[in-house]
Amino acid sequence: MNAAVIAQNLVKTYGTKKEEVQALKGVSFEVAPGEIFGIIGPDGAGKTSLFRILTTLLLPDEGQAQVDGFDVVKDYEAIRHRVGYMPGRFSLYQDLSVEENLKFFASIFHTTIREHYELIKDIYEQIEPFKDRRAGKLSGGMKQKLALCCALIHRPTVLFLDEPTTGVDAVSRKEFWEMLRNLKQQGITILVSTPYMDEASLCDRVALIQNGEIMSIDTPEGIVRSFEHPLLAVRAANMFRLLKDLQQFPGLLDTYPFGEYHHVVLKPETTEQGLYAYLQQKGHTETKLQQVEPNVEDCFIALMKTAT
Numbered sequence: 001m002n003a004a005v006i007a008q009n010l011v012k013t014y015g016t017k018k019e020e021v022q023a024l025k026g027v028s029f030e031v032a033p034g035e036i037f038g039i040i041g042p043d044g045a046g047k048t049s050l051f052r053i054l055t056t057l058l059l060p061d062e063g064q065a066q067v068d069g070f071d072v073v074k075d076y077e078a079i080r081h082r083v084g085y086m087p088g089r090f091s092l093y094q095d096l097s098v099e100e101n102l103k104f105f106a107s108i109f110h111t112t113i114r115e116h117y118e119l120i121k122d123i124y125e126q127i128e129p130f131k132d133r134r135a136g137k138l139s140g141g142m143k144q145k146l147a148l149c150c151a152l153i154h155r156p157t158v159l160f161l162d163e164p165t166t167g168v169d170a171v172s173r174k175e176f177w178e179m180l181r182n183l184k185q186q187g188i189t190i191l192v193s194t195p196y197m198d199e200a201s202l203c204d205r206v207a208l209i210q211n212g213e214i215m216s217i218d219t220p221e222g223i224v225r226s227f228e229h230p231l232l233a234v235r236a237a238n239m240f241r242l243l244k245d246l247q248q249f250p251g252l253l254d255t256y257p258f259g260e261y262h263h264v265v266l267k268p269e270t271t272e273q274g275l276y277a278y279l280q281q282k283g284h285t286e287t288k289l290q291q292v293e294p295n296v297e298d299c300f301i302a303l304m305k306t307a308t
């Protein structure tokens with residue numbers, strides 16, 4: 001089956017020769033129809049530039065891309081009818097009500113709220129009690145649901161969601177991902193960008209992006225499997241001094257704060273006991289060491305360090 005999205009060596013540069021920012025440095029990937037594909041990376045990684053190119057709002061400097069078989073430059077009109085785009089800071093008209101926003105987006109696409117109502121029904125029903133409220137007066141979670149309904153109003157085949165969960169509370173984030181699962185069931189291909197590494201596990205496949213370059217593309221499980229070294233979570237009474245001492249430990253590959261612990265990546269030949277003895281010798285108290293499974297964030301950090 002043909003890919004729903006193909007990006008080939010996309011390059012995008014902003015600014016003048018003197019102050020050039022290379023937002024995308026040759027990005028390539030393919031997304032299969034019906035996939036939930038995550039683009040995961042920190043602020044400034046190039047996620048928005050990539051989405052704006054794929055939704056025909058920005059021209060690439062180099063490279064090619066196709067969405068639903070259409071070229072993003074030559075066939076931009078066809079693509080605009082086929083994609084749904086939810087930009088980072090929701091594209092709602094703050095002074096229009098919930099219902100007016102929906103009607104407005106429907107009219108742009110020459111459709112009505114009724115025509116594809118089945119697609120948005122489950123989402124819209126959650127905000128319908130507030131249909132007369134101005135969008136500007138909605139909570140973050142409700143704005144997000146309305147923005148999603150607006151992006152779906154014309155039944156797109158490919159949906160682009162740029163950081164849809166940024167600034168949204170944990171419950172709304174969870175509900176949002178459930179909505180994406182339901183949309184996938186209805187055959188919609190979804191590209192979603194996020195700075196939250198924990199959201200990787202909710203995607204079918206992810207691309208980890210940093211400084212305009214894709215560092216890895218795989219299933220969330222595949223990414224985690226690629227982490228090769230022993231990983232420990234370590235804590236002690238003085239966490240600041242602990243980090244300093246860990247950085248001096250000869251058997252160490254890397255260490256970084258991770259929640260209530262510091263994560264420690266050990267050289268293969270280093271043992272947990274060796275590290276424990278070192279920390280005792282440095283006078284640490286209440287020391288706790290445990291082997292942990294790496295997650296996507298650990299992998300991201302490891303890939304970032306090998307890239308630099």
Ligand SMILES: Nc1ncnc2c1ncn2[C@@H]1O[C@H](COP(=O)(O)OP(=O)(O)OP(=O)(O)O)[C@@H](O)[C@H]1O
Binds near residue numbers: 043
């Ligand atoms: N119009 C612009 N002019 C100059 N530089 C820009 C412009 N748009 C983006 N950039 C720069 O390009 C790089 C990538 O930005 P982009 O917005 O694509 O990344 P992002 O991953 O979406 O990050 P964010 O979440 O901060 O938007 C950043 O360094 C950004 O400052």
